[in-house]
Amino acid sequence: MQLASANFAETVRVFARIGLLSFGGPAGQIALMHRELVDERKWVGEEDFLNGLNFCHLLPGPEAQQLATWIGWRLHGWRGGVVAGALFVIPGALVVLLLSALYAVAADLAWFEALFLGIKAAVLAIVAQALLRIAGRSLDTGFKRALALLAFASLFLFALPFPLVVLLAGAAGALAAWKRPGWLALKPAAAPGERGPRPWKATLKAVLVWGAIWATPFIAIAIGLGREHRLWDIAMFFSQLAVVTFGGAYAVLAYMAQEAVTGFGWLQPGEMADGLGLAETTPGPLILVTQFVGYLAAFRAPEPFTPFVAGLIGAGLTTWVTFAPCFLWIFAFAPWIERVRDAVRLKGALAGVTAAIVGVIANLTVWFALHVLFARVGDGAAGPVRVLAPEWASFDWRAGSLALVAGALIFRLGWSVPRTLAVCAGGGLLLGCAT
Structure with missing residues (x-):
């Protein structure tokens, strides 16, 4: 799937909307992000979204908020992550x-x-x-x-x-x-792909x-x-x-x-x-x-x-x-x-x-x-x-x-x-x- 680019101003608007509509617990919140970011805007691919979600499950804390932060980071680095994660929390x-x-x-x-x-x-x-x-x-x-x-x-x-x-x-x-x-x-691990230096x-x-x-x-x-x-x-x-x-x-x-x-x-x-x-x-x-x-x-x-x-x-x-x-x-x-x-x-x-x-x-x-x-x-x-x-x-x-x-x-x-x-x-x- 060809991914679309997301400018920073539009990213802010979309995550503000997600923060205001994120009712229904983590299941509803994750579904809302999937619809907005994967299905409609195609900013994130399906596999990347699922990989990010699985990664957030490994961490302590609210997985939906961390998924929003991770997607913001993927799109615009630290400033994107801070904005996406904060806007997910501030309205509530x-x-x-x-x-x-x-x-x-x-x-x-x-x-x-x-x-x-x-x-x-x-x-x-x-x-x-x-x-x-x-x-x-x-x-x-x-x-x-x-x-x-x-x-x-x-x-x-x-x-x-x-x-x-x-x-x-x-x-x-x-x-x-x-x-x-x-x-x-447990599902068997996939064969490792090409990896860069340890970050x-x-x-x-x-x-x-x-x-x-x-x-x-x-x-x-x-x-x-x-x-x-x-x-x-x-x-x-x-x-x-x-x-x-x-x-x-x-x-x-x-x-x-x-x-x-x-x-x-x-x-x-x-x-x-x-x-x-x-x-x-x-x-x-x-x-x-x-x-x-x-x-x-x-x-x-x-x-x-x-x-x-x-x-x-x-x-x-x-x-x-x-x-x-x-x-x-x-x-x-x-x-x-x-x-x-x-x-x-x-x-x-x-x-x-x-x-x-x-x-x-x-x-x-x-x-x-x-x-x-x-x-x-x-x-x-x-x-x-x-x-x-x-x-x-x-x-x-x-x-x-x-x-x-x-x-x-x-x-x-x-x-x-x-x-x-x-x-x-x-x-x-x-x-x-x-x-």
């Missing part, structure tokens, strides 16, 4: 910021609480749908199913740290690819430049506020999260919820589901839910700022440390794409992580269900096993009913996420006013 980030500010001041109002009762119930069905989709696509061998089950047990029953579970799954996948590739159903200089430049950009807020906070300030904790936590965000936002939500709720005490359990509901209704990557967490965390410990200003800084800081690493990964490793795409052990590690992510999302689903459907959930222990036991008398029949409605709309009628959220939010308002 502004909307999430506005909704987070509204949430922070209105969360205690009865009508607002009723509205989010419906949103949280819909989130249960949305997360369950994501679990089934990813499981159906990823767990095609017994070994992968075993990894998913072990990951679920490690998190739900033994409360192992999420990064440790991801690392162990990756190591197991790499070992299986080396010794028993059939366990992962060490480009990688080193990207690491130095984007590493400095990533580190800038840490320096400012350390000098201006000190390392005991909450903004330092926010920067550290979400930077660590950016390094282990394999498998999309759903994969890290359970870990983020665990740390934000029980580790740092920034949020209440139900508020994580509220944040996910907000992020589901906006364009851009779902990982923007981190901005909601960062806003509330800073809003609730604002000194020396006002709560609103602290929330703005917390949201901006969270977005910075979440997405600066994404640009680092792309610009550092994109020159190597032809060399790494057929690396068997690397593909095996990714397959192992992807399988474990199913268990991670299953843990998230159960965690959300318990905290949405029950007002009180006990967290006990029996030896090394953690026991999450709801108080059955605290069951919320309104949330249960709305969750059933959301499940029927999504699984039986095939409704879209925004439409389902709107109906369940309206249902929450009705039930809230009635009771």
Whole structure:
């Protein structure tokens, strides 16, 4: 296929349009980019698009945003990558910021609480749908199913740290690819084609430049506020999260919820589901839910700022440390794409992580269900096993009913996420006013 050339101004316009229309999660966002950039404008070839997508799956972070960055880099180098990646995020980030500010001041109002009762119930069905989709696509061998089950047990029953579970799954996948590739159903690597010199200089430049950009807020906070300030904790936590965000936002939500709720005490359990509901209704990557967490965390410990200003800084800081690493990964490793795409052990590690992510999302689903459907959930222990036991008398029949409605709309009628959220939010308002 003869590829068309793309001038920079038109590239900016197209990626601005993609950023404004990028609803529907990574599947919808990737499909939108394919239609705009491969089918209609022919700026990128089909094989290159798929190679870029496979490469982005190897990296931590939101694959759709990184794919946009990679395509921008292919078209116009660093400036194209920065523009494409930023425009993919900015529209959704502004909307999430506005909704987070509204949430922070209105969360205690009865009508607002009723509205989010419906949103949280819909989130249960949305997360369950994501679990089934990813499981159906990823767990095609017994070994992968075993990894998913072990990951679920490690998190739900033994409360192992999420990064440790991801690392162990990756190591197991790499070992299986080396010794028993059939366990992962890996396709044989293609014969290597013509390759140029190793691009060490480009990688080193990207690491130095984007590493400095990533580190800038840490320096400012350390000098201006000190390392005991909450903004330092926010920067550290979400930077660590950016390094282990394999498998999309759903994969890290359970870990983020665990740390934000029980580790740092920034949020209440139900508020994580509220944040996910907000992020589901906006364009851009779902990982923007981190901005909601960062806003509330800073809003609730604002000194020396006002709560609103602290929330703005917390949201901006969270977005910075979440997405600066994404640009680092792309610009550092994109020159190597032809060399790494057929690396068997690397593909095996990714397959192992992807399988474990199913268990991670299953843990998230159960965690959300318990905290949405029950007002009180006990967290006990029996030896090394953690026991999450709801108080059955605290069951919320309104949330249960709305969750059933959301499940029927999504699984039986095939409704879209925004439409389902709107109906369940309206249902929450009705039930809230009635009771």
